[in-house]
Amino acid sequence: MSRAFVFASESVTPGHPDKLCDQISDAIVDRMLDEDPASRVIAECAIASSILFLSVRQASEARFDAADLARSVISEVGYTEVAGFNARDCTIMTSLQTLPGAHQQRLDVSLLADEGALDGVVASNHVTAFGYACDQTPQRMPLPVVLAHRLARGLDALRHEPGFEYLLPDGKAQVAVSFEDRSPKGLYSVTVVASQRSAAGPDAAALERLLRERLVEPCLADGGPGLDPQTRVFINPEGPVIGGGPALHSGLTGRKTAIDAYGEYARHSGAALSGKDPLRIDRVASYAARHLARNVVAAGLASECEVQLTYSIGLPGPVSLQVHTYGTGRVREERIREQLEHLVDLRLAGVVRRFGLQGLPRAHDGRFYRRLAVFGQMGRDDLDLPWEREDLVDMLKAETA
Structure with a gap:
């Protein structure tokens, strides 16, 4: 890598279709482990306009309605009365499979207290x-992904504030940082993509001004090199995003592995983290x-x-x-x-x-x-x-x- 370079990382809000899938998958992991800590489970989710497909393979004594749990997550994220995809009207298809020899596959939690038994718990995959x-950063993380997460979190919080009800749960933030000798030196660019319920929201110029004043500037005021006159700021650079969410683009569990890890600044296994016990x-x-x-x-x-x-x-x-x-x-x-x-x-x-x-x-x-x-x-x-x-x-x- 050259001594001077620019590196960009992104983050997305809870309503992004991929992250909605991750949350549904991990909500199932939570429910199973909450009821039965010995549970083994892989839960995978795919979402498109008006439809959700959920595949759960498990060995567990937990009992619950997977479709109801998925609707609850969709509603809490903010897809309630949105046209094209919402918790009430979307079709949910489920494939629920109990693994062969389910009782033997569950983890005997008491084994974790037995030092001599730990060698008996082996990896089932490479x-x-x-x-x-x-x-x-104080988080011991690369600066680009830390700032991207901060913006995405701020964007999600902003839509709950009075006057911003037109914002949908689906959004994205990207931050590009200039480096010299692998040390951050400045903010090269900042991009925010925010979806609206309809074209009745503020026009492009007004939205850019609002998001810059209420989101970008406060979020990047500290914890990094900060905005300067050379920093490029883009708000919905391809124009208004109307509708957003699964009605606009599909989602899949485990597709945002770089966001889950280090924003591609460092290597990761590439395997999905969500949806697995x-x-x-x-x-x-x-x-x-x-x-x-x-x-x-x-x-x-x-x-x-x-x-x-x-x-x-x-x-x-x-x-x-x-x-x-x-x-x-x-x-x-x-x-x-x-x-x-x-x-x-x-x-x-x-x-x-x-x-x-x-x-x-x-x-x-x-x-x-x-x-x-x-x-x-x-x-x-x-x-x-x-x-x-x-x-x-x-x-x-x-x-x-």
């Missing part, structure tokens, strides 16, 4: 997952790798760190752990790798136990994974995420001193 952290190795490994990378940066061992974890089918722990510090390491990468392997149990069941992943829905009013499904699954400072805790810092400093 995955190479990447965790990343840097010192660009927290014993699925692609979800677990992504959280574990992020936890390690964040603690390496927080401990001051590097300004930038990528951790790679590779798991193979039938084995309880990773077959490979690699550390890359992009030349910013203050300790040899091999030394960091050795200490991470020594300090943390990276077996699948060990990570589930350390983070308490099976019990998180019960501890958060049955809505943990659904909340996690929007505005990124890494670097969140509005949720107490166990993989974001900097609880290895003192040990890493001591071991590498």
Whole structure:
């Protein structure tokens, strides 16, 4: 990568069709784990104009109406009386399948307290997952995606304020940042796409002025280089977006993996995180790798760190752990790798136990994974995420001193 470059990341609001699918899928994960922490489930959703298809494969003792739960999420997101797609009128098709040998596939949660039993919980899929952290922001995340999430969250909040009722739940924000030597230097451009219920909303010029004053400027006033006269600001650059949501474009669970991770600034496994119980190795490994990378940066061992974890089918722990510090390491990468392997149990069941992943829905009013499904699954400072805790810092400093 050249010394000077521009990098852009995007985020979307809860009403974007892909994120609506993620929330429905994770609402099902929440409900199953809330009722039965031993549940195993994969829930996938596809949405288009007036129709939603939901596929659930599960081994669980939880009992609920998946279609009713989907309508509840659609309504809470804001699709109530919207033409073309709303909670009341949309057609919902479901495919619900109980996995063969369902009782044997459920996780015996008591095994997590038995050290000798952890090797019996093995990966059912192969995955190479990447965790990343840097010192660009307090969240140890790349600046472009942090700012994009901030704008998307602000856009979603704005439509609930008086005078902005014409805004729909579907929106998008993109932020491009200028870098020199991998350090942020300025805001190159900011783009906001907001959908309206109808053409009766404000004209393009008025909407641009309102969103710039009430959204863009407040959201970017601190926590980064800030707007300057050279920053390009675009509001609905292709013209008014009328209708929006599934009536305008389709959605699919797991299609926004870059938004869930690092805004494409760093590598990720590419596998969907939403819609999977927290014993699925692609979800677990992504959280574990992020936890390690964040603690390496927080401990001051590097300004930038990528951790790679590779798991193979039938084995309880990773077959490979690699550390890359992009030349910013203050300790040899091999030394960091050795200490991470020594300090943390990276077996699948060990990570589930350390983070308490099976019990998180019960501890958060049955809505943990659904909340996690929007505005990124890494670097969140509005949720107490166990993989974001900097609880290895003192040990890493001591071991590498």
